[in-house]
Amino acid sequence: MTRHLVRLTLAGLALAPVAATSTEPAGRLAYLKDGVAWVEGQPGSALRPVPNSRGSVLLDLSPVDGTLAFLTGPPGTNIHAAEVPPLKPFLSAPPYTGSVPLTSLVPGPTFATVRARWLRWEGDGHALIAGTDEGNAGWNTTKRKTFLPNQSALYQSTSRNGAVTALLGSVQSPEDVGVLLYGPGARPGTEVFTRRHPENLMNALRAAPEPGIRKFLGDLDPRAQADDVSWTVTAPKVTQGGGRMYFASNAGYGVGSAGTTTSAVFEVDVRTLRLRVLGWLGTLAGSVLEVLPSPDGGHLLVLLARHDSNARVDTFVYAADLGRRSVRELAVASAPKGTLSILDSACWLADSRQVALSVAYARPQDLNEKNGFEPPAGAYTLFVKDAGSGKTLRRVSGATGVTCGPK
Template identity: 75%
Template sequence: MTRRLSSLALALLAAAPNTAVSGEVAGQLAYFKDGALWIASRPSQAAQQVPNSRGAVLQAFSPVDGTLAFMTGPGGANIHAESVPPLRPWLSRPPYTKSVLLSSAVPGPTFTTVRARWLRWEGDGHALIAGSDGGNAGWNLVKHKTFLPNQAALYQSTSRNGQVITMLGSVQSPADVGVMLYGPGARPGTEVFTRRLPQGLMAALRNAPQPAIHKFLGELDPQAQTDDVSWTVTAPQVTRDGRRVYFASNAGYGVGSAGTTTSAVFEVDVSEVRLRVLGWLGTFAGSLLDVVPSPDGRKLLILLARHDRNAQINTSAYVADLERKTLRELIVAQASSGTLTFLNSSCWMADSRHVALSVASPRPDDLNQKNGFEPPASAHTLFVKDAGSGKTLRRVPGVTGVTCGPG
């Protein structure tokens, strides 16, 4: 399944960015720059350095109250390295003028440091989860206790009230090809579809009237569908109100060089567990990395990589308006000849009208085993884009790890 959603070698389709700041963008924005964590209450305003954030390498906003969690390590700590050093977790609450160790809010001898590779909040903002090679660590900020989260937590999405959860996998295993749905209420885990039970997915494709979906359906190979490696599924994402879930899948179309395949985007009605394909979007050729609903649930951010040749991997960021049924490509930056572009991170702003993305465009020869085949932080640029027009409203050099906070 498609699991790695960022830090991929990418090359974005060309268009020169507009660097002017125009209009007001609502919502908090946090990012790494110059070895520390910075936060801006609005992207058009000057950012402030978060206290005690020197050496920060991971961060996440609480989706409820905007509490900023981050983890710090020794200088030069790399979460993509073969071995991650122990990282210390911190909390900073609005207005972000001080930071405290997480152990002061959730005391205990466990998880005072974690060799973490990722950090995220549950959708209801009650718990913080970090993942490492040796397992996951969790802190419940309501019960003030640590806990051991399930192993699928990185690929899990939760509604704002915490009653709806969706994740990759099946009843048997989170490693299976498929999408699981829990809730609302006390409903046990439901398999929206799995590779072994693809009937719902196939019925959604058959029921779509669009020619592009008919063509996609006609090119599916039943023999390829029986093999796990022929499937890709993006991590399913539930809307904040818990009414719908979105993901993309190639329905077992087959996976070629660098994940190249053909995929469609699917929507799940949570109350009835009804699956349908968004046929008006057509299909996407390449490798769909993520499908993320906007905070108001009315738009989707669709990230796609397309491998043309070793030195040319084109990436597009699309915004789909679910009400108007329109699709706009957000052109982030122009990659000059002989360069690749890395998509480091992206997120929706709280106003559901703007998208923030961090990208870099190094030359292939500059990426090697010594730097983990990752461009340096200084090579990245933050772009804040208008989702409706595609216009660049803000550009900040040297930014990685961009994260958007609640309104």
């Protein structure tokens, strides 16, 4: 099973240089630049760094009220290094003219600092979770209490009202290959499928009339399906409204070099628990890294890596319109000769029409253990693209850690 962080080292994301325009993001957009946190899209507010955010290395916008959470550390902090120093959590509410230590809202010495490698809000906007090498740390900002999240917190998602949660794993073990769903009609928990019980997944594939899915079915090897290392499943993502959930899986097709396989995208109706394959999307050759539903639940962003050789790893970014059953390729292959393309982060803006991507190009020989195999932050560029036309609307040099929030 593949379990990717948001930060993904890839090659071949082609985003042609386009002059910056005055187009404003259709929703709040936060990122790291020049060692501080910035938020765009706040109506009537001038663009300025968030107070007290110097040294920020991680951040996330609440999907509910836009509260910005960020972690700061000493100069030179690298969250990809062998050891992360203690990081201090802060919160900044709109219009982001001030920020306070998280301990002022959730008091107590517990988690006053964390050695975190990732940070994110739950979908209902009440819980903030940081992941460390020793375990996860959580703050409930409504109850003003800390808590210990489960180990699979990075690989789960929650609806806006908190009633629906989906995560990788099974009832028997979170390490088992499968998808678990909690919600209306799925209490205390429903296994959408597991490797040991793939009937739902296979029935969904058999019910699809599309030729590409039929060929995919014919190429499945029962011997490979029996081996858990042959399975890949992306972290399931619940729509904000909680009506549907999406993930991609190779159904045990087998995994080749650098995760290369063939996968399909699946949809679950949360109310009926019906699982179906989006056959009109066809199959995806490579390794699907994430499937991200838009805020309105009407579109999907699909991130895919295809490994041809150690010198060539192509990246594909697709925006799928679920209503029209159409797909647009937003970015594809062809990094400058001798370079890799590194996709730092991606998200949908609140209007469900624009997508933000942070990308850098780097020479493989410049990435080493000393710099955590990461290019400098200044090498990245943030692109805001129109998902319908593929047009680049805006870019910000030196921006990383992009996260999207509400209008």
